[in-house]
Ligand SMILES: [Zn+2]
């Protein structure tokens with residue numbers, strides 16, 4: 001079978017398309033034939049050697065069809081269409097009991113093998129036994145279902161910021177994740193402002209119903225965002241970009257007592273240049289959100305089912321496993337919105 005794996009060059013590993021034997025499903029495991037797997041910004045960071053987690057593997061937004069069930073697997077059979085969550089927390093440790101499940105030591109240890117950009121992959125028994133595998137509703141196509149993981153991460157972030165109907169929210173960054181936030185925010189009844197430096201991306205934001213869009217390269221962008229929110233500033237700003245500049249602008253746009261959600265991953269070594277006394281005096285909470293859990297993935301399925309056409313419109317490019325290099329180029333150039341690798 002064809003699979004994309006990380007190269008071994010230190011510093012800038014890159015991707016290699018390799019031929020591997022089809023793995024077998026051991027006890028408690030599932031063997032899944034991949035149908036679609038989204039290319040995430042973190043995959044590109046891993047290729048550049050910039051990702052900040054240890055032992056990275058590629059492709060974590062995979063969905064597919066169960067090809068084989070390991071011994072003593074209950075509740076799944078061959079032919080089931082599934083979303084297997086790649087990381088699953090233990091649910092019992094200090095962090096899990098305090099709602100920091102994505103900080104659980106087991107969370108990042110569990111992963112699909114050899115990764116999502118592979119014709120077949122194995123879901124570990126740990127993930128299967130702890131509810132990490134969802135069956136995809138019959139009326140949901142597998143491409144749309146490949147958005148479950150990234151949308152679940154957005155759901156967790158919005159929950160962490162307690163966004164409610166009527167809130168004004170700035171989404172800084174109009175990539176696939178920023179626009180997923182925008183779609184979810186509209187469903188919640190929030191007023192959505194989207195900022196980005198790319199005009200085509202802002203057009204895209206309009207097409208999925210953003211109430212207002214702002215050019216992030218305009219020096220007056222912070223003031224404009226505040227004005228759009230009755231002059232007082234937005235209740236919540238979501239930084240859906242790794243750019244420290246987007247973060248600075250978002251902080252400036254938040255109202256007194258509001259929240260800034262750190263969602264996009266800043267490159268390692270990023271420093272924030274901002275007057276901390278302003279953060280203190282304006283009583284702004286900075287809320288990072290990493291990953292998602294089994295609490296959010298079912299909510300993501302519901303959100304996708306409720307806004308099928310908007311979410312589906314985010315998927316602009318599809319490539320086969322062998323075309324992985326072209327997929328990365330399309331995603332890196334900014335010409336694509338969401339890029340999928342399909343079987
Ligand atoms: Zn991702």
Ligand SMILES: [Zn+2]
Pocket residue numbers: 089090091092093094095096101104105106
């Ligand atoms: Zn735990």
